[in-house]
Amino acid sequence: MSSFNRRDFIRVTGLGAATAATGLPSLVSKANAANPKNVVIIGGGFAGATTAKYLVEWASAEGLSIKVTLIDRNATYASPILSNLVLVGKLPETSLNFTYAALTGVSFVQAEVSDIDTVLKQVTAGGNTYAYDRLIVAPGIDFLDTNGLGAPIIGLREAIDSRTIIPAWKGGTDVTALKQQLTGIPSGTGVFILSIPKAPYRCPPGPYERACVVADWLNQNRPGAKVIVLDANADITAEKHTFSTAFSAMGVTYIPNAHLSSVSYANNQWTVIASTGNYVANVLNVLPRQRAGLLLDKIPGILNASLFADVHALTYESTQIPGVHVIGDAQATPQPKAGHVGNGEGKVCADAILKMIRTNSQDTAQYIANVGESRIPAVVTNSACYSPIKASTAATASYLTVGFRADQSNGWVPTKISASLGEAPSPTGDNWKDMFDWAENLFYDTFNVTRNVG
Amino acid sequence: MSTRTPLFLLAWLLPVLGVQAASLSPSSLTMSPGQVAVVTVTNIKGSLSMTNSSPAVAAAALASPRITVSALKAGSTTVTVRDKGGSKSLRVTVTAPPMTVSPESLNLTAGQSGTVTVSNPNGSVRAASSNSSIATVILSNNLVTVQGKMAGSAAITIRDSKTSRTVAVTVTSNGGGGGVTSTEGRLLAAQCFQCHNAKGGSTGFDRITGESVNEIVSEMKEMQAKAASEPEIMHSQAMIYTDAEITALAQYLASLSGSGSGGGNSNGGKDNDDD
């Protein structure tokens, strides 16, 4: 007789607070001052910090009451952007450090996230539990031990753990540690090997930029010492013209399709065995293959086979785990893994989350249904990288930029706008100056901190 | 113990000997008004008679070996049959039908109204919206009028004294003011702020606030025109946007007060930067 089926159960319990505990979608959650929505962000890099900032700013502009909690394991964020200039002594390490103090309205928690429960919708960090209505994860990247062919690189993990190989791809003290190794290179015979991983990796031009500024530093300070680039990719992956020109001018040896199989240190030198041959070096800087930050292993099922998270570019909500948004280097859209575009993804995510809250949408599909897909404007983002090429005297830099559009016609997959692809015809002193203006703006836009770097 | 065994056995044997009352199948009924059910009587010993305690709740007609029960109104009644073997009772419960609502879901555009009909209410009816900024309700004569206010989902709960029903309402934007406020211009313009500071505080490129819509639009168009011949990062940037997007972002930028914006680069942005 009773027609009290599961559907009714969902509807009836949806009226109460029981939904959080059952994990069932609620049709009737309300956003109001008495019951502000909790948005928890894990990872305060370019992507996460920007999202926190804009969520607070836009919610208050719209009169929407939300609570934004930003959790990062570090109290100080070290920008990888411009960090190659720390490596060659152009900038002090601390000039790239930022705290979250200027992000007004954001409650910052310094803690390592130890658990994420997407059913109970809560995050555990530093022994405390943070309930969320929407979770944003922006943990950046972590490293893999395998080469571009999927085979393990023998000796790599141990060398990284013992800090004899320092990737220095996350900014901060690692960069200073690598700088110390660099200064130990002798003139004359010294060799710095840079191993570039198979794409996708953080900042496509970044490794080539490092090869250039290191070669420039060696030319100035250790005459005769040289740089060898072992690239797992078949060719220079970004700004090929700029970098190949600079490599020949600076005497950088570039070897494509180089897959490392082992690294070992003996008699004060590194021996690298690669698919292209054996090499020796005084300093071996391996940029390992990359995957989404290990944090995402705490959310089973969120990673795709390449170990990044597939998201819907309209909201950056995971296509696998509703309620969880992934932005920045950890997500798997075709956009480059870079801080400028990660900042832009954060803004898209913040805007979408506010709309989802406003429309009581539990997930992206419901949001699209609520607003009407044909009424949703295209999502437009852009990437910009400035690369220092020569930092010693007569300093120069190059740039690379491109826009992406995701809309109904391309299934909301961010797609390169080819007419907007631009790169510096050649490295210039003007670009060198622009690089600092850009970085200072990006820092301000992300952390609300005014910094004169250049 | 041995003296008790025959008594126990006898009690056990009575049914087999056929000294028990008739049986009813089914032995109880739960019905709603208007429903008719047939009950079969078996094992009848001699003549069968029937009484009905509340004929107003359900009518019972005996045509041996069957009783036809017609449910009339909410309540309960006991129908008793008697034969030589004794009596047996049939409990008949008539429940009022639960209130129903139709339809159970509504799709509206903002500003549009729809109605939900309530049937078989018990006692007084109330209706409420889970989010009255998305949908509102007015109840009159068992008719619930739902009006879409802005895009979103809301649940309309309709209750009588016994039942609670939910109507899922989805409101889509009507493309105009009734929907989610468009933030297209704001989001597009925010994608300029990595390079052009919005609120000041840092140095940087030219300020892009404090200009009119027309100024921004014409500068963007000019830079698009130069993209092929004069490669510059901003010329490439201008190529990203459609005309409609440029207008939307220019409207947002022009609406920002210029005060404080770009304060750090009032003396010329990049050209004056010393690094």
Ligand SMILES: Cc1cc2nc3c(=O)[nH]c(=O)nc-3n(C[C@H](O)[C@H](O)[C@H](O)COP(=O)(O)OP(=O)(O)OC[C@H]3O[C@@H](n4cnc5c(N)ncnc54)[C@H](O)[C@@H]3O)c2cc1C
């Ligand atoms: C040499 C170099 C040059 C670069 N140049 C450019 C450039 O010109 N332009 C550009 O756009 N990009 C550039 N990049 C890339 C840019 O730095 C990254 O893409 C960007 O930092 C990624 O941002 P993110 O927010 O995704 O991750 P991250 O910046 O890595 O931030 C992730 C944060 O999450 C935190 N975290 C991770 N796990 C946990 C946990 N379990 N608990 C708590 N906190 C956690 C970390 O502490 C960190 O603060 C460059 C990178 C390098 C190395």
